[in-house]
Amino acid sequence: MVRLTAAQPRLSSAKPRLAAPLQSDADRSRSRDRSQGWRAWYKTARWQKLRLKVLKRDGYVCQQTAVLLVGAYPADDSAVVDHKVPHRGDPKLFWDIDNLQSVSKAYHDSTKQSLERRGLA
Template sequence: MSSNTAPWRRWYKTERWQRLRERILVRDLYTCQKTGVLLIGKHPAPNSPVIHHAKEHRGNEVLFWDEANLMAVSKQWHDSDAQKAEQASLDQRGVWY
């Protein structure tokens, strides 16, 4: 199964995710938890908000939906620092559900 068809990808399209995403943005005061940047941009602006999983969920439904595992970050941080860390850990990633 390719990552583009992984069942967990659909979770991002749900109303449940949209509500959770909004709760995290409000909780984190629309501020990047890694850089302090205000998340006021519209996608794909560097300061647009992204909800980041602190611990990779790897398709694990409990980790995916866990509010304690989520944080608001800027698209710029997510697309650079977070992606670099994920790429560096490819050999340690394990199974994606």
């Protein structure tokens, strides 16, 4: 007498090949922090003091659009202290108060990032 058993599938379940695994914003941020050590500078008391000094110097006004920076993050009119010349890990450029300006989150996240991607800032 022949016994029949359930046949095993011949194909394993395929993993999606087009979509990258979803990564949370926190995971992405931690990954960038590890690969770019200078990102930790933004978490220092020294940066917070310098940031506040720049915001006060600029009167909490966006230096590119003249928008009053009164919003709380993540509002478009929340304050971002931006490097005029991208520092790319250069501590001299990073900590230079003359290389810093107050801008709105809306300007920083759209216009400024676009300029940087095109190599114009």
